[in-house]
Structures are given as C-alpha cells and as structure tokens.
Amino acid sequence: QVQLTESGGTLVQPGGSLRLSCAVSGLRFALYSMAWFRRTPGNDREFVAAISYRDRSRKYSDSVRGRFTISRDNNANVVFLQMDSLKPEDTAVYYCASTGHYSDLSASYKYDHWGQGTQVNVSP
Numbered sequence: 001q002v003q004l005t006e007s008g009g010t011l012v013q014p015g016g017s018l019r020l021s022c023a024v025s026g027l028r029f030a031l032y033s034m035a036w037f038r039r040t041p042g043n044d045r046e047f048v049a050a051i052s053y054r055d056r057s058r059k060y061s062d063s064v065r066g067r068f069t070i071s072r073d074n075n076a077n078v079v080f081l082q083m084d085s086l087k088p089e090d091t092a093v094y095y096c097a098s099t100g101h102y103s104d105l106s107a108s109y110k111y112d113h114w115g116q117g118t119q120v121n122v123s124p
Contacts, residue, residue, distance in 0.1 A: 002026035002113045004096050009118030012086055016122070020081040022096030022115055033099050034072055034079040037108060038092035039117075045095070049081060050105035059105050064090075086122045093117040 008020040020036070035050035049070040050059045058070055069082040079096055097111035104110065 002098070004098060004113055004115035006094060006096050006115045006118040009094060009120045011121045011123065013124055014086060014088055014122055016086050017082070017084045018086060018120060020083065020094055020096075020118060020120070022079045022081075024077045024079070024096075024098060027098065027113070029072075029077040030074045031100065033102050033105055034070075035097050035099070035105055035111065036070060036079075036081045036094055037097060038090075038094045038120075040092045045108055046092075047106040047108065048094070051079065052102045052105060054102040061106070083120070086120075088122045091120060091122045093119050 003025045005023045006020060012018050031053055033053045036048040037045045038048050039045045047061050048064055049068055051070045051072050067085045072079045095117045096115045098113045099111045101110045
C-alpha cells in the first residue's frame, strides 16, 4: 500500500521560512518523480514544484520560483519543500504527490498517489 505523509505545516509570519516533508512508503521511491501542489478554499489544486526521478531536474511555478526549493532524499524516501520569504498568498493546504513520469511534471493528472495534505498559514 502506497502512503504519502506530509508534515511541517504551521503558522508562520510573512517573510519567514518553513520546511515541509513528505515521507513515502510502498513504492520504489527512487523511480518516482515527486511534486508539491497546494489548494486554497474555493480554488483548484495548483502546481508548486516538482523533481524528476530521472535526473533530479526541478520545475517551479512562477509564483514560487526563487523562494521555494524542492529536494529529495532517496535513502530516506522523503521529499522536502523549503519555503523562504513566505507571503500571505502562500497560505494553503500543501500536498505531495508521486508519479512514474519524468517530464511535464506540472500536470496533476499525471500523479498516481497523493498525501492528505498539511496546512500552511502565513499571517502576522
């Protein structure tokens, strides 16, 4: 059984930093690309960042590029999202997801497994 479990979400002030983690079990982690998406109330799920299993290339949305960094630890089966210079508009539930694809990683339909999400609130 595949499980993705996010952690690290909390309340943080604007300009602050936060690191999300996603622990993965039940699949050969090194052969899966990983991504982070987010959702705010009333909106569709939005792509945030992805990292390819094939060459560890990274892709970011325009809204987070330069502030967020995605990374992975294939020994520990964990993917991270380092979030710096946080803004109130980053407030959302953040989800990690896995896919066997290695290109066009911003497309949510390509992802087979999803976590339950972790809430990030950016507020004074």
